[in-house]
Amino acid sequence: xxxxxxxxxxxxxEGGLLEAFHAVQDEIxxxxxxxxxxxxxxxxxxxxxxxxxxxxxxxxxxTPRGKYVIRMxxxxxxxxxxxxxxxxxxxxxxxxxxxxTTKDGKFTLEFTECVGQCQKTPVIxxxxxxxxxxxxxxxxxxxxxxx
Amino acid sequence: MAQELRxxxxxxxxxxxxxxxxYLKAGGYKSLEKARSMQPIKVIEEVKKSGLRGRGGAGFSxxxxxxxxxxxxxxxxYVVCNCDEGEPxxxxxxxxxxxxxxxxxxxxxxxxxxxxxxxxxxxxxxxxPSLVDLLNKAASQAKAKGLLEDFDLEIRxxxxxxxxxxxxxxxxxxxxxxxxxxxxxxxxxxxGLWQKPTIVNNVETFANIAPIIEKGASWFAGVGAQxxxxxxVLTLTGDIKNKTFIEVxxxxxxxxxxxxxxxxxxxxxxxxxxxxxxxxxxxxxxxQLDTSIDFDSMRKAGAALGSGAVFVLNxxxxxxxxxxxxxxxxxxxxxxxxxxxxxxxxxxxxxLDKINSGNGTKKDLQTLEKLGRVMSLxxxxxxxxxxxxxxxxxxxYFGAEFAAKLR
Numbered sequence: 001x002x003x004x005x006x007x008x009x010x011x012x013x014e015g016g017l018l019e020a021f022h023a024v025q026d027e028i029x030x031x032x033x034x035x036x037x038x039x040x041x042x043x044x045x046x047x048x049x050x051x052x053x054x055x056x057x058x059x060x061x062x063t064p065r066g067k068y069v070i071r072m073x074x075x076x077x078x079x080x081x082x083x084x085x086x087x088x089x090x091x092x093x094x095x096x097x098x099x100x101t102t103k104d105g106k107f108t109l110e111f112t113e114c115v116g117q118c119q120k121t122p123v124i125x126x127x128x129x130x131x132x133x134x135x136x137x138x139x140x141x142x143x144x145x146x147x
Numbered sequence: 148m149a150q151e152l153r154x155x156x157x158x159x160x161x162x163x164x165x166x167x168x169x170y171l172k173a174g175g176y177k178s179l180e181k182a183r184s185m186q187p188i189k190v191i192e193e194v195k196k197s198g199l200r201g202r203g204g205a206g207f208s209x210x211x212x213x214x215x216x217x218x219x220x221x222x223x224x225y226v227v228c229n230c231d232e233g234e235p236x237x238x239x240x241x242x243x244x245x246x247x248x249x250x251x252x253x254x255x256x257x258x259x260x261x262x263x264x265x266x267x268x269x270x271x272x273x274x275x276p277s278l279v280d281l282l283n284k285a286a287s288q289a290k291a292k293g294l295l296e297d298f299d300l301e302i303r304x305x306x307x308x309x310x311x312x313x314x315x316x317x318x319x320x321x322x323x324x325x326x327x328x329x330x331x332x333x334x335x336x337x338x339g340l341w342q343k344p345t346i347v348n349n350v351e352t353f354a355n356i357a358p359i360i361e362k363g364a365s366w367f368a369g370v371g372a373q374x375x376x377x378x379x380v381l382t383l384t385g386d387i388k389n390k391t392f393i394e395v396x397x398x399x400x401x402x403x404x405x406x407x408x409x410x411x412x413x414x415x416x417x418x419x420x421x422x423x424x425x426x427x428x429x430x431x432x433x434x435q436l437d438t439s440i441d442f443d444s445m446r447k448a449g450a451a452l453g454s455g456a457v458f459v460l461n462x463x464x465x466x467x468x469x470x471x472x473x474x475x476x477x478x479x480x481x482x483x484x485x486x487x488x489x490x491x492x493x494x495x496x497x498x499l500d501k502i503n504s505g506n507g508t509k510k511d512l513q514t515l516e517k518l519g520r521v522m523s524l525x526x527x528x529x530x531x532x533x534x535x536x537x538x539x540x541x542x543x544y545f546g547a548e549f550a551a552k553l554r
Contacts, residue, residue, distance in 0.1 A: 015322040017323035017324075018303070018305075018306060018320065018323055019303070021306070022304060022306070052325050053323070053324060053325055056308065056325040056326060056482075057273070057305070057306030057307050057308050058306070058307035058308065059273045059305075059306035059307035060306055060307075074472070074475075075235035075426065075472075075476060076235050076236065076385075076426055076472055076473055076476070077235060077236045077385055077458055079469070079472045080385060080386070080464060080469065112307070113233070113309060113480065114233060114234070114235035114236065114237070115274045116232060116233075116237065116241050116272070116274055118235075118236050118237075118238055118382060118384045118390070118456075119238065119390055119391060119392070120390065121384065121390075125274075128274070
């Protein structure tokens with residue numbers, strides 16, 4: 001992938017490193033080492049600094065993730081609404097533990113803190129799209145919508 | 148029964164947020180026009196006189212903040228909107244913007260005119276990608292109509308870091324760095340983004356500006372509690388019947404919020420505790436329900452209004468388990484820059500985990516209290532300072548539950 005081409009449009013955007021990383025992740029869902037080294041050159045900073053930014057934010061990942069990133073909210077309002085049971089259902093349905101990616105590279109399951117959709121808990125997001133009031137029994141149905 | 152009063156949510160359900168013309172028809176951008184016919188200092192005086200205080204949690208006088216930036220001589224100044232709402236149980240800024248993005252742009256443009264800024268940023272949390280699109284659309288519509296004149300506005304997206312809600316961490320993030328809070332002073336109104344004078348206000352704060360300019364400072368000062376006038380948007384979660392958002396005058400009592408607006412307890416189970424202001428807020432027992440929600444009354448009660456999240460728990464809930472989960476939140480979200488927070492949040496989680504699994508001792512409770520005191524006094528930013536509050540207040544009011552779990 002041509003990381004240079006994706007990120008160089010942000011070269012002259014002040015503080016544009018985060019925007020550049022977002023642009024890379026829009027393409028491949030994670031930030032490979034090569035992308036971080038390229039970013040350091042474009043933004044004229046030490047690689048360690050670009051790496052420091054890449055690893056600070058939970059939405060950036062330095063390891064490959066699946067096509068669909070599922071985030072299970074575990075903040076207090078979702079916690080008391082039964083987030084743990086939903087997490088177990090997700091793990092069982094996907095055959096992976098939280099933090100892992102399915103072998104076919106389709107799904108990654110992560111924990112997240114509050115995503116600001118607390119009108120109906122518990123909440124999961126799939127590639128940023130929220131699903132509200134998720135019950136364990138509905139998990140399979142929701143996953144089936146990811147083609 | 149107490150009534151809702153919609154000032155910042157005045158256009159919800161009444162206009163199409165994707166059409167600037169709808170906002171204009173509802174009287175939008177008239178306040179900006181009015182402000183521009185006034186001297187900048189008069190605009191600031193009006194905001195100051197209104198008594199408006201920041202709605203992001205710190206409760207600082209908005210007009211005073213603007214005055215700081217106004218009085219600094221600088222070739223460049225910035226206006227930044229903090230839309231990094233990450234307090235668990237809070238979604239008020241999303242509701243405001245999803246329904247009425249222009250109320251924010253108008254408020255920011257008025258601020259920019261008043262303090263002498265030409266450039267603004269909206270920092271939207273990474274969890275709200277659709278808001279980024281909506282705000283970009285709104286900004287380009289407003290620019291196309293010439294409404295913003297020479298005020299240039301950029302929408303930026305965060306990447307999932309709660310600490311970036313702290314204004315200096317947010318500024319670091321806007322600059323493209325790790326979102327670690329700065330040592331203050333200097334404060335942003337004097338030296339902020341790229342070391343230039345910078346106003347950072349919350350979405351809800353900016354959303355109050357146009358109505359204040361339109362209706363006048365004394366109208367606003369007469370609404371709600373005297374020392375913290377206006378309204379507050381609250382989001383109700385947990386074991387409450389109506390899990391919804393409301394906007395109420397600031398002299399509304401917590402009891403009214405739960406039993407009138409919230410419809411009372413879900414499944415009619417008895418009330419146990421409420422945590423207001425998000426996950427960093429204090430737990431309040433039944434005996435404190437007649438506290439008014441305004442900033443000062445809450446503080447006097449040892450609690451905080453914070454973001455306005457209202458998290459209600461019934462008597463079936465295990466306080467130790469809930470507080471343990473909350474401690475896990477802070478351990479995860481601590482940025483690691485200062486030792487009291489980096490180590491403190493970790494140890495707090497470790498000890499609570501131990502107690503929650505039945506292995507705690509009396510000494511652990513004493514350690515928690517001491518650790519909480521040290522953190523609240525020595526952490527660099529609000530994250531670490533507030534992190535112990537839920538644990539310490541839960542221990543204070545529901546101590547028997549902790550004692551029952553000890554080894």
